[in-house]
Amino acid sequence: MKKTLFLFTLLSLYLTMNAQESIHEFSFTTIDGTTKSFSEFKGKKIMIVNTASECGFTGQYEELQQMHEKYGDKLVIIGFPANNYGAQEPGNNEQIQTFCKKNYGVTFLLSEKVSVDGDDIIPLFAWLCAQEGVSEKGRIKWNFEKFILDEDGKLMDRFRSITAPDSKKILKLIGE
Numbered sequence: 001m002k003k004t005l006f007l008f009t010l011l012s013l014y015l016t017m018n019a020q021e022s023i024h025e026f027s028f029t030t031i032d033g034t035t036k037s038f039s040e041f042k043g044k045k046i047m048i049v050n051t052a053s054e055c056g057f058t059g060q061y062e063e064l065q066q067m068h069e070k071y072g073d074k075l076v077i078i079g080f081p082a083n084n085y086g087a088q089e090p091g092n093n094e095q096i097q098t099f100c101k102k103n104y105g106v107t108f109l110l111s112e113k114v115s116v117d118g119d120d121i122i123p124l125f126a127w128l129c130a131q132e133g134v135s136e137k138g139r140i141k142w143n144f145e146k147f148i149l150d151e152d153g154k155l156m157d158r159f160r161s162i163t164a165p166d167s168k169k170i171l172k173l174i175g176e
Contacts, residue, residue, distance in 0.1 A: 020127050021153075022149075022152060022153030022154055023038045023046065023124075023127075023128075023149050023153040023154075023155075024037075024038045024039040024041075024042055024152075024153040025038070025039075025153075026038050026123070026124045026127070028078070028080075028111045028112075028114075028124060029111060029112045030109060030110065030111060030112065031081070031093045031096065031097045031110040031111060031112055031113075032093075032097070033093075033112070036109070038153060041076045041153075042151065042152070042153070043151050044074055044075060044076050044151060045074060045075045045076070045148065045149060045150060045151060045156075045173070045174050045175075046075070046076045046077075046078065046147075046148070046149040046153070047064075047067075047075060047076070047077045047078070047146055047147070047148055047149075047165070047170075047174075048078050048080060048124075048128065048146070048147040048149070049064065049077070049078070049079050049080065049144055049145070049146050049147075049165070050079075050080050050081075050082045050084075050116045050125070050140055050143055050144065050145055051079040051080060051081050051082070051089070051110075051143060051144060052081065052082065052083070052085065052086075052088035052089040052143040052144070053081070053088065053089055053090075053091060053096060053099045053100070054086075054088040054089065054090070055085075055086070055088040055089075055142075055143040055144065057142075057143055057144035057161050058143075058144075060144050060164065060165055061079075061100060061103070061104035061106055062104050063164055063165040063166050064077050064079065064106075064108060064165050065104055065105055065106050065107065065108060066166065067165055067166055068107065068108035069107075071174060071176070072108075074174070074175065075174050076108075076109065077108040077109065077165075078108070078109040078110070078111060079100075079106070079108065079109070079110045079111070080110075080111045080114050080116060080125075081093075081096045081110065081111065081112075081113045081114070082113065082114055082115060082116040082117075082143070083113065083115075084115060084116055084117040084118060084140070085117075085140075085142050085143050086143075088143060089113065089143075091113075092113070093112050093113055096110070096113060097110060116140050117139055117140050125140070128147050128155065128158075131155040131158075133155075134155055134156075134157050134158045135157055135158065135159075136157075136158040136159065136160055137158075141160060141161070142160070142161045143161060144161040145158065145159065145160055145161055146158065146159040146163065146165060146170065148170060148173045148174070156173050157169075157173060
């Protein structure tokens, strides 16, 4: 029974990953419980980041907030808190939101806490990780990986944690 369930889950993820043509076909739940469709962001570039509050890269929240303030008219930044790596996001949604606002003044969008890896990976991240033609492929390796999508919802490129949100590579992709 467990093997059948596992195979069904893998098949479902495979079909989801290959059925979606753009991120605009997905939706997510914000940290305060509101459902948002990515189609609301058509015409803007999107940066998706898997985040964590107790990580060596947590300081990137500050750069993400600065980018949100500077480029918010053409770039949507969405943090997806996840506890997949090193148990570095142990808090609940309310605790995460309070931490981000208090320590980094975060006003960009945050999703509810999700899983970005493993058997319980959400379909959005399964799709993102399956996209071809980018410099980094496959599973996410750590917190604060960045996915940059174009105005049509197609993945332009992906960057590992070590790449700062305001790096020259990322600024070039968003048109700066």
